[in-house]
Amino acid sequence: MYQSQRLALKYFTAAIVVFGVMVIGGLIAATDFVQPRFLYPELPFNIAKILHIDGLIVWLLTGFIGAVYWFLPGELGRETEGVRLAEIMFWILCAAVAVVFAVFVLVQYGGSDQFAMWFINQGRKYVEAPRWAAIGIVLVMLVFAYNVVFTAIRARRMTGILAVMMIDLVPLVVLYLDAFPVIENMSVDLYWWWWLVHMWVEATWEVLIGCIVALALMQLLNTPRRIVEIWLYIEVGLVLGTGILGLGHHYFWIGTPQYWLGIGGLFSAFEPLPLLGMVIHAVYDAGTQHMKTTNQPSLFWMMAEAFGNFLGGGMWGFMMTLPQINLYSHGTQWTVSHGHFAFWGAYACGVISVIYLALQKTRGAEVLESGAWKWSFALLNIGLIGMVGSLLVSGMAQAFYERAIGGSTLQAFITAQSSPWFTQGMVARLAFGVIFAVGYVWLVYDLLTIGRRRVPAPILEPA
Amino acid sequence: MSAEQMLETSILLGLFVLLAGGYGVLYGLGQLRRRRDLVMASFASYGLQCMVAAAVLLFTPLLGWWKAFIGLSCALYCLLPPITWRYLTLLHRLEEHEP
Numbered sequence: 001m002y003q004s005q006r007l008a009l010k011y012f013t014a015a016i017v018v019f020g021v022m023v024i025g026g027l028i029a030a031t032d033f034v035q036p037r038f039l040y041p042e043l044p045f046n047i048a049k050i051l052h053i054d055g056l057i058v059w060l061l062t063g064f065i066g067a068v069y070w071f072l073p074g075e076l077g078r079e080t081e082g083v084r085l086a087e088i089m090f091w092i093l094c095a096a097v098a099v100v101f102a103v104f105v106l107v108q109y110g111g112s113d114q115f116a117m118w119f120i121n122q123g124r125k126y127v128e129a130p131r132w133a134a135i136g137i138v139l140v141m142l143v144f145a146y147n148v149v150f151t152a153i154r155a156r157r158m159t160g161i162l163a164v165m166m167i168d169l170v171p172l173v174v175l176y177l178d179a180f181p182v183i184e185n186m187s188v189d190l191y192w193w194w195w196l197v198h199m200w201v202e203a204t205w206e207v208l209i210g211c212i213v214a215l216a217l218m219q220l221l222n223t224p225r226r227i228v229e230i231w232l233y234i235e236v237g238l239v240l241g242t243g244i245l246g247l248g249h250h251y252f253w254i255g256t257p258q259y260w261l262g263i264g265g266l267f268s269a270f271e272p273l274p275l276l277g278m279v280i281h282a283v284y285d286a287g288t289q290h291m292k293t294t295n296q297p298s299l300f301w302m303m304a305e306a307f308g309n310f311l312g313g314g315m316w317g318f319m320m321t322l323p324q325i326n327l328y329s330h331g332t333q334w335t336v337s338h339g340h341f342a343f344w345g346a347y348a349c350g351v352i353s354v355i356y357l358a359l360q361k362t363r364g365a366e367v368l369e370s371g372a373w374k375w376s377f378a379l380l381n382i383g384l385i386g387m388v389g390s391l392l393v394s395g396m397a398q399a400f401y402e403r404a405i406g407g408s409t410l411q412a413f414i415t416a417q418s419s420p421w422f423t424q425g426m427v428a429r430l431a432f433g434v435i436f437a438v439g440y441v442w443l444v445y446d447l448l449t450i451g452r453r454r455v456p457a458p459i460l461e462p463a
Numbered sequence: 464m465s466a467e468q469m470l471e472t473s474i475l476l477g478l479f480v481l482l483a484g485g486y487g488v489l490y491g492l493g494q495l496r497r498r499r500d501l502v503m504a505s506f507a508s509y510g511l512q513c514m515v516a517a518a519v520l521l522f523t524p525l526l527g528w529w530k531a532f533i534g535l536s537c538a539l540y541c542l543l544p545p546i547t548w549r550y551l552t553l554l555h556r557l558e559e560h561e562p
Contacts, residue, residue, distance in 0.1 A: 224555075224558045226558055227555060269532065272484075273543075276484060277547060279488060280544065283488055283495065284491060284495065284548075284551050284552075284555075287491070287492065287495040288555075311484075314480050314484070315477050315480040315481050316477070318476050318480040319473045319474070319477035319480075322476065324464055324524070324526065324529070325469055325472060325476070396470055396473075399469065400469070400470060401466075404465070404466035404469050405466045
């Protein structure tokens with residue numbers, strides 16, 4: 001095994017640990033909606049929410065980086081260039097994440113001054129990490145980019161997937177720099193902040209996971225390289241074509257010019273198309289193999305990726321993306337429902353699938369099989385779908401009572417928050433969140449144990 | 464747009480995409496398994512999608528521009544799963560025949 005792949009396993013371990021932090025933060029935040037003084041003032045809602053959403057970003061990002069370190073040596077037939085530096089950066093990243101989370105929990109907030117920005121909290125959603133940690137993240141991403149580019153240069157080899165990935169690394173790093181400027185005008189600040197959040201999630205991350213899935217499909221289903229590369233080009237073209245200007249669907253209530261609403265609505269209305277293409281491709285690939293592979297967990301998670309992305313990103317997004325509806329749904333629990341489903345489908349399932357692929361090779365299992373993976377798969381997906389459904393009901397109640405009827409006044413806000421549709425949705429979300437958390441525990445157990453016991457390879461009957 | 468219309472329109476738009484997905488998936492499965500019933504079910508899904516699109520055009524207060532977009536998308540989408548499938552199988556066939 002390459003050193004790079006050993007490093008990948010560390011990244012996967014870190015990803016799963018931070019996934020756990022995200023789940024705990026989410027459970028606390030969900031409980032706060034049902035019992036508003038739960039853990040207050042020791043761990044108030046805003047801190048739990050930060051742990052939840054920053055945890056999400058960190059675990060997915062570490063999962064992506066791990067996946068690339070895993071596939072890179074195999075793709076280029078050599079050890080990753082600068083892998084020792086990458087290893088050092090891994091430990092720096094882990095230490096930084098631990099310190100930042102500890103500061104969020106123990107210190108929580110500071111004054112409106114430079115010290116707070118540098119050492120406690122930058123104060124911008126999703127990129128709350130204090131300035132020193134944000135610089136550390138940039139360094140980690142730069143080293144990661146160096147590893148990928150210089151490995152290809154040293155190997156004197158280039159593949160279509162790697163070329164797409166390398167091009168994608170540029171905006172991946174550059175867009176994060178958008179987390180740094182301090183802009184006092186809130187409209188201008190939010191205008192650029194959405195570039196970071198949207199372009200990462202609906203453009204550069206989509207491309208990166210597209211590359212990772214392409215690499216995974218070649219191992220998982222022996223899909224020929226030429227096919228995955230052509231599909232990657234088509235899907236990346238569609239994702240970028242629709243996703244970049246889809247940015248406008250976030251530009252509500254922040255003072256941006258009105259033309260953005262139409263542009264955002266139109267382009268994001270096309271966003272289901274690449275997602276549907278992925279679903280049809282997944283049906284073809286899995287169908288030709290009759291859903292049979294030596295790594296069932298990875299295949300099922302890959303299928304969940306395709307369908308979850310389509311439903312969460314495509315269907316849930318299309319329900320609220322046209323401006324006349326977005327006007328009301330924007331920033332309600334409805335959006336939260338869409339966010340949960342889309343992140344899960346587009347990214348989380350893909351990362352879990354790749355982890356199972358890596359485990360099969362690491363543990364030398366001819367067939368990767370266990371009973372626990374089915375439980376974790378079922379519990380996590382049932383929990384997620386239940387949460388998403390509950391949030392949708394609550395969000396629709398908010399859009400209905402608070403926005404459309406009440407006109408977004410404070411009284412309308414209170415009316416919506418006390419509506420049984422909203423409150424019962426929040427209780428249901430918490431219940432399904434607990435199911436999801438149990439699924440997470442099963443997942444961890446399975447990842448620790450699967451493949452350690454020999455399972456005989458299936459005897460294939462002659463055709 | 465009234466509060467009720469907002470929810471109704473949104474649900475119709477969600478169904479529009481769900482049925483489009485149903486058409487694509489069932490069509491693909493039907494072709495793959497060579498099962499006529501699944502292919503017919505995919506066309507039924509598309510038929511329902513057209514009905515949803517008609518409901519959006521007739522009963523929702525979306526602006527004319529968006530209604531035109533939905534109508535046109537629905538009409539063009541008819542061709543998308545068969546074209547995608549044909550391209551996908553052609554690609555795989557070419558790959559199999561290449562040394």
